[in-house]
Amino acid sequence: MTRGKWLTYILLIILVLFSLAPFLWEMSTSFKGRDEVMQLPQSALPQEATAENYVGIFERRPFGRYILNSILVASASTVLALLPAGWRLIRYHR
């Protein structure tokens, strides 16, 4: 590989790390217990990984219902937006 190619890859990898870091940190935090979140120094990966946060959102809140709401709104608006245009497109090319 030429030097320019190497430079491109190095820059891209730095950018990818920059783009994904907050998301990965959020993911790591989501598996930490209540005490570990508020503990210094912070550890990159959860020392005692737990799924209690994920269980908690479904127990304390109707999170399944929230997801369903989002899916309903997203699919209904997509279909409604495409329906008239799609119908006309079919008629047009007959």
Next chain:
Amino acid sequence: MTLLARTRKFHPDLPFLLVIILPAVLLCAFVFLYPAFLAVRASVLGGGTASYQHYGRLLKDSLFLQSLAKTFVFAGISVSLEFVLGFGIALLLAAPMKGRGFFRAALLVPWVLPPAVMGFAWRWIFYEDYGIINDILMRTGLVAAPIPFLADPHWAFGTIIFADMWKTAPFVGVILLAGLAVIPADLYEAAAVDGAGRMRRFFLITLPMLTPYILTALLFRLVQTIGIFDLVWVLTGGGPSSSTEMVSLYITKETFSFLNIGYGAALSMALFAIVLVIAIIISFFSRRRY
């Protein structure tokens, strides 16, 4: 002559085009035009009779003008940084290489995630006591005391710019990448034959060919950034001491916290007019050349 035939005289595809845009028009009518009509009505109705007192007050409202100035500074810095970073991303991704699909997908992640959700992520990362950034800075000994990224007026503004840049640079990148993809390769070959170097090729081919895409990206970003609400609301809520109170937050506070509905509506109208003028100016530039 039937109505259909008459419409065809304007443009052969007119009925087709009308039906195609129908959903968008209906959507606009329901969620934008009707509320906008109500807002205009509220802004001129003071105590039952029509008056323009709200608009007179608005020009003398120093808090509004301050928040407007703040928003412009924020939009200026933020959009410039996003543009540079986005352009860099587009140029890096334009060349054919291994793993291009992966890099494209990975770099688009910030744009895809919901702003409110990532606002909370950044708030947690920049948190003064337990945030990871302060933790790293303290452990490496770069700073003696934790930096109050979101609690100090001097830092909060920059922190929000940083989070906004992270989120929207990929958007600029995607638009410019689309523009780079349609520049014919023979232009570069011809220029190379004529002895143009890398720099000259960039300024004589890439930049002019990319201008409509650049203007589109800037238009979208400027309009969105001037109306920014969610990210600022989640990160600082306009604080500390109003240092990050953007104009949309000021309008929201005036309308829903102080319940000055009429005045809030007048403020919205003013912001709408400003954004419209910016959009018209940028559209004018993009029409003239092409």
